Amino acid sequence: CQGVTVALLLLAALTPAGAASAAALPVVINTWAFRTAAETAWRVLQSGGSELDAVERGCGQCEIDQCDGSVGYGGSPDESGETTLDAMIMDGNTMEVGAVAGLRRVKNAIGVARKVIEYTKHTLLVGESASLFAVKMGFPYEDLTTQKSLSLYSEWLNQSCQPNFWKNVVPDSSKSCGPYKRREEVTYKEEQTSSQRSIHNHDTIGMVVIGVSGTVASGTSTNGAIHKLPGRVGDSPIAGAGSYADSTAGGAAATGDGDIMMRFLPSYQAVEYMRMGTDPTVACQKVISRIQKYAPKFFGAIICANTTGSYGAACNKIPGFTQFHFMVSNPLLSRPTEKVVDCI
Secondary structure, three states: OHHHHHHHHHHHHHOOOOOOOOOOOOEEEEEOOOHHHHHHHHHHHHOOOOHHHHHHHHHHHHHHHOHHHOOOOOOOOOOOOOOOEEEEEEEOOOOEEEEEEEEOOOOOHHHHHHHHHHHOOOOEEEHHHHHHHHHHOOOOOOOOOOHHHHHHHHHHHHOOOOOOOOOOEEOOOOOOOOOOEEOOOOOOOOOOOOHHHHHOOOOOEEEEEEOOOOOEEEEEEEOOOOOOOOOOOOOOOOEOOOEEEEOOOEEEEEEEOHHHHHHHOHHHHHHHHHHOOOOHHHHHHHHHHHHHOOOOOOOEEEEEEEOOOOEEEEEOOEOOEOEEEEEEEOOOOOOOEEEEEEOO
């Protein structure tokens, strides 16, 4: 018994700080403490469903649950008061991606994204045309507006449309609702992220599923940034930004300020680090560090998992956001379990 204790202590001493716990397959990992999404995805895998099925159903559960008001219908109204949806799903075996952005009046965004893979040669469909495609695929038109989203929109108008995403316009967008015109003289100043908005609107469910054989799938679903300009698309439906899956290396998914994070293709970068043998936790941390150099105050986090089932996560430390919660399901855990990492 003493020998076992010594061996465990030696193992602990050799494990890098922040490294993922023991690897096991299959594994489901998703952003935030979205437990029902994790449970749904795990149940699909356990009942013989594919990795893609698990991602679609898991993220779809968050669309139904309106996770934190930042996924699915009835949340994050844009400047005109409308809720639109972005989603993607990726097959790490074939490298096929299906995605929709600015989807209107259809609730199951990741379901539509899956149909883009199955029934088209395209990768990304947007706006009203994505909705028309969804209807052809058998999805019903439904109102994405709720009393909650209407009240969020009304409150925002009453607060002189603060915060918003305009800059270099007249009248002053920090005090007025507009309508705006461009200022003749453009001023360049340090970009301020709307951390107050983002931290309380968790933006996205991102999920990575790795099967027993090491097959990787990933996906995301979100209703985007609250009070965004109509037509704005963030990182979530962009392959390599919102999520990325490669069955020869692993998978990753991001959440946070998509306007900043998408510029760095963080999910793709994390998978490439893991391909080079980097521990998933360290891969996630390296991605966050790259973004920090250009946007030290950005709000964001990323989850990573490699094909052995080892996993990790990292986040950028800013006031009000010092830890990131995410869910993990694997055979070593008795149930889908919430994990926490300290931000860097």
